[in-house]
Amino acid sequence: MNRCADLNLLWARLLLEELHRLGVRHLCLAPGSRSTPLTLAAAEHDGFARHTHFDERGLGFAALGLAKASASPVAIITTSGTAVANLYPAVIEAFQTGVPLVVLSGDRPPELIDCGANQAINQPAIFADYARRLDLPAASENFPATALLSQIDHAMADLNRPLHINCMYREPLYPDAQRSDFSDYLAPLHAWRNDKRAWIDAPTQSHSALPCPSDCQHFAAGKGVIIAGTLTPEQDPRQLLALSRQLGWPLIADSQSQLRQAEGVIHHMDQLWHHSDAKTLLAQADRVLLVGGRLLSKRLLTYLNTQEWQSFWHYLPERKALDPNHRQKRSFVGSLSLLPTLLWGNPKYSGWAEPLQALNAELEQRFHQFEQGPLTELSAARTLSAQLPAQAQLFIGNSLPIRLYDMLAKPRDRAPTLWTNRGASGIDGLLATACGVALAKGEPTLLSIGDLSLLHDLNSLTLARQLTTPFVILAMNNDGGSIFNLLPVPTEQLRQDYYRLGHGLTFEGSATQFQLPYHRPDSLTALQSALDTALSHAGASVIEVVVPAGESAELIVELARQIQTHG
Numbered sequence: 001m002n003r004c005a006d007l008n009l010l011w012a013r014l015l016l017e018e019l020h021r022l023g024v025r026h027l028c029l030a031p032g033s034r035s036t037p038l039t040l041a042a043a044e045h046d047g048f049a050r051h052t053h054f055d056e057r058g059l060g061f062a063a064l065g066l067a068k069a070s071a072s073p074v075a076i077i078t079t080s081g082t083a084v085a086n087l088y089p090a091v092i093e094a095f096q097t098g099v100p101l102v103v104l105s106g107d108r109p110p111e112l113i114d115c116g117a118n119q120a121i122n123q124p125a126i127f128a129d130y131a132r133r134l135d136l137p138a139a140s141e142n143f144p145a146t147a148l149l150s151q152i153d154h155a156m157a158d159l160n161r162p163l164h165i166n167c168m169y170r171e172p173l174y175p176d177a178q179r180s181d182f183s184d185y186l187a188p189l190h191a192w193r194n195d196k197r198a199w200i201d202a203p204t205q206s207h208s209a210l211p212c213p214s215d216c217q218h219f220a221a222g223k224g225v226i227i228a229g230t231l232t233p234e235q236d237p238r239q240l241l242a243l244s245r246q247l248g249w250p251l252i253a254d255s256q257s258q259l260r261q262a263e264g265v266i267h268h269m270d271q272l273w274h275h276s277d278a279k280t281l282l283a284q285a286d287r288v289l290l291v292g293g294r295l296l297s298k299r300l301l302t303y304l305n306t307q308e309w310q311s312f313w314h315y316l317p318e319r320k321a322l323d324p325n326h327r328q329k330r331s332f333v334g335s336l337s338l339l340p341t342l343l344w345g346n347p348k349y350s351g352w353a354e355p356l357q358a359l360n361a362e363l364e365q366r367f368h369q370f371e372q373g374p375l376t377e378l379s380a381a382r383t384l385s386a387q388l389p390a391q392a393q394l395f396i397g398n399s400l401p402i403r404l405y406d407m408l409a410k411p412r413d414r415a416p417t418l419w420t421n422r423g424a425s426g427i428d429g430l431l432a433t434a435c436g437v438a439l440a441k442g443e444p445t446l447l448s449i450g451d452l453s454l455l456h457d458l459n460s461l462t463l464a465r466q467l468t469t470p471f472v473i474l475a476m477n478n479d480g481g482s483i484f485n486l487l488p489v490p491t492e493q494l495r496q497d498y499y500r501l502g503h504g505l506t507f508e509g510s511a512t513q514f515q516l517p518y519h520r521p522d523s524l525t526a527l528q529s530a531l532d533t534a535l536s537h538a539g540a541s542v543i544e545v546v547v548p549a550g551e552s553a554e555l556i557v558e559l560a561r562q563i564q565t566h567g
Contacts, residue, residue, distance in 0.1 A: 032079020035106030060090030061429030065436020096423025149199035229292030248350025293322025485553030
């Protein structure tokens with residue numbers, strides 16, 4: 001009878017069952033031996049959807065996407081050693097954006113650390129301050145099962161960031177057919193085993209810190225602007241549209257606010273900074289209400305930092321430092337639904353910035369040029385924003401794709417839910433994260449991604465080919481990091497040798513290797529047709545738009561010149 005292996009498995013079962021009672025519904029597993037107790041427990045638990053991938057880095061980002069889109073914690077199971085380290089980029093991104101990932105890592109016991117044992121590293125605290133820690137001892141009957149459940153509950157309480165549960169297991173790891181009797185050890189859990197609640201049944205804490213009516217009325221008595229930063233669909237950002245109408249103040253929507261294409265907002269603010277009339281008008285503002293944070297536009301960040309505000313209010317769904325300018329301000333915490341219910345009184349300058357809507361409309365008219373003519377990155381971004389169905393999901397990659405969407409997205413009554421990885425704003429793991437988003441929702445999903453980002457995550461095409469709902473990978477191939485063409489690199493030679501990293505590759509071979517349908521449109525009409533085809537395909541497809549290396553930067557600079565010259 002293999003009592004050590006049986007106890008390992010029992011602990012893993014208790015751990016996963018408690019996580020299930022605490023809301024975990026998805027398990028992402030990578031293969032490995034030291035994590036065998038967790039894998040065996042996962043395989044026999046019918047309450048989890050299980051997802052596998054051989055690449056821990058991609059697996060971590062897929063779990064990130066699952067957790068974002070499902071608005072619930074997602075667990076990752078890996079073996080020991082560098083397998084755990086490969087999760088670091090996804091853990092950092094989850095920490096930066098407040099996503100509850102639960103890392104369950106198999107580990108060697110203490111006697112096999114720092115002694116030359118194979119695949120053994122110091123795993124406790126491997127994620128530094130980017131994750132909570134729960135370092136479990138090796139499974140032992142001297143450690144009460146009640147303490148095991150209690151520690152899990154405390155570690156998971158109000159979880160809004162990653163949690164690393166390090167699980168030490170002694171060999172043997174694989175149980176035999178005859179199982180050990182642990183009835184005495186489990187006796188204190190009798191009531192728990194016959195219930196479905198967590199061991200410690202504690203309510204979720206809620207925190208609100210709201211302004212008083214007199215503060216609201218004083219704040220509303222000036223010329224104000226509302227700026228919507230990064231917000232999730234669950235936070236119901238459309239509440240800000242009602243607040244904008246109530247105050248009569250312009251609402252400037254960041255691309256990540258879910259409001260960038262909504263009627264009633266200032267859609268093209270990033271480009272309106274090139275318009276002298278818009279800058280002159282906005283210079284009159286003396287109050288700002290910033291909701292959320294992590295703004296994309298550097299021009300908007302500059303405006304926030306340089307404007308002389310009489311009152312700067314920052315409203316957050318949860319308390320967090322999200323102001324890189326470190327301005328003096330008043331900070332409030334609460335759900336977005338509370339904002340329109342506050343007693344704002346009768347705003348004195350309601351409608352003070354109405355001319356901004358006319359300037360925004362002028363710019364929108366100018367952007368119609370990108371709905372016809374040649375196929376470029378700019379016209380592709382405009383087409384995508386107009387054509388993707390509202391019931392779909394849009395995941396936009398970092399670097400140039402998200403900035404082109406911010407510049408050119410077309411206003412419309414209903415737009416797709418938008419997802420990004422803008423916590424650390426890396427180009428790694430974008431395809432895997434988008435696959436996780438698609439898995440969570442089961443809705444048509446499109447990923448707009450640059451060529452370097454896709455090259456960085458090619459392993460995750462394995463995840464993409466497992467999807468059974470429409471999943472479109474729109475690869476914008478400008479042969480390297482085209483965004484560096486917009487930055488003041490000292491010389492052109494340095495730009496080409498150390499920044500752009502042109503590669504001369506296309507993705508048709510990759511699509512063939514992973515058995516995915518492939519399209520390479522050569523016109524806007526062909527792109528629209530390819531999008532229609534891919535969105536009707538039950539699974540993943542690749543659409544590649546190939547453009548000259550320097551074209552996008554030249555078009556962006558020329559567009560800015562036109563706005564500055566002609567408005």
